[in-house]
Amino acid sequence: MSVYSIKDLEHLSGIKAHTIRIWEQRYDLFSPQRTETNIRFYNDVDLKLILNIAMLKDHGMKISKIVAMPMDLLEEGVRKISIENRSHQDQISALTLAMIDLDEEEFSSLLEESINMLGFEKTMMEIIYPFMHKIGILWMTNSINPAQEHFITHLVRQKLIVATDQAESSNSGPLFLLFLPEGELHELGLLFANFLLRSKGVRTIFFGQTVPIDAIEEVYLKLNPQFIITAMTTAPESKEVPKFVKRLGSKFQNCQVYVTGSRVIGQDLEFPSNVSILNQFDDLIELTQTLTIKQLN
Known part of the structure; x- marks a missing residue:
């Protein structure tokens, strides 16, 4: 009890x-x-x-x-x-x-x-x-x-x-890669982000929990995605977060990287120019709407 x-x-x-x-x-x-x-x-x-x-x-x-x-x-x-x-x-x-x-x-x-x-x-x-x-x-x-x-x-x-399986994603347009860092197991938020993107017709590949950043880099070099999303709730350790964010920016220089989770939201962190924070799901919804408008035009 x-x-x-x-x-x-x-x-x-x-x-x-x-x-x-x-x-x-x-x-x-x-x-x-x-x-x-x-x-x-x-x-x-x-x-x-x-x-x-x-x-x-x-x-x-x-x-x-x-x-x-x-x-x-x-x-x-x-x-x-x-x-x-x-x-x-x-x-x-x-x-x-x-x-x-x-x-x-x-x-x-x-x-x-x-x-x-x-x-x-x-x-x-x-x-x-x-x-x-x-x-x-x-x-x-x-x-x-x-x-x-x-x-x-x-x-x-x-x-x-x-x-998510019932949502129909597009076979064209910008590609999002979604993954959780090594040691991170809390995937509900990222699963929902994947659903939101797919439900708006956006292409995604979801890698799930505890994925080494080097493995994502291999996929990045092969598929050339336009966006990457990751979430940090319990991993990396707080003292390692600034270093991890910096690695994201340097490894994926030709890609827009979005980070979210309690390890980064509301924290006093410096972000590389190609790394941005998603404070709430409304931010992601706004992003998908912008992408949809661009595709229609």
Whole structure:
């Protein structure tokens, strides 16, 4: 069972830690355990409860009425909201509940529902990535079981691969190479970038995880791509990132290189003239639109 701080509950539910403490005292809402240093911590049951409460409260129900409800009625009220009137935040909360229970059927059903309502691209941009961002913070602070993080990553990865296979890329026009540096395993962002490009009719070759830069150089010399995209979330090590970025610029001088990921976004780095940063997926969408216009002209 995972362990959460009160800040984790705030982060996932949107309810301030101060409010959670008040409810805890006033309504005897939780019975948190404490560390040896007397710091509260919460479990999966507590997280599910606060997520359910948050969803009902966001839809106009008073906290005094919510806490008086038997658990079966509370969960039924949440299910009714989920079916009848689900906001993006409701969807993210529902995905979180499915993750906690490792409920693959429910998680897949929620994804399909969002895709049917919003389309695949919007589901990824407006539901999955905000959700993954929240879960990623918990994963980095060891608040959730790594099995839970791998569980959702695997399911989202499957959806991305299927959607990309169904997208029709062009056999002409500029070519993008996409790869992750050696040691980098977090590929969802790059998989989505590959989907976005292909869905706009752009040619891509996706190389995936932990690829040596020298191997990409061989492909670059053979195929002469116009663009390269790579992402750095956990690799290279922070101190090695400036050197790696410089290598990208020197090895692929006749190519525009785009870099993204937490190792480069918001960092004080100097970029070679042919290396640029992608801060968000909207930057990539804007780039594909520019390329499409050029191809039409």
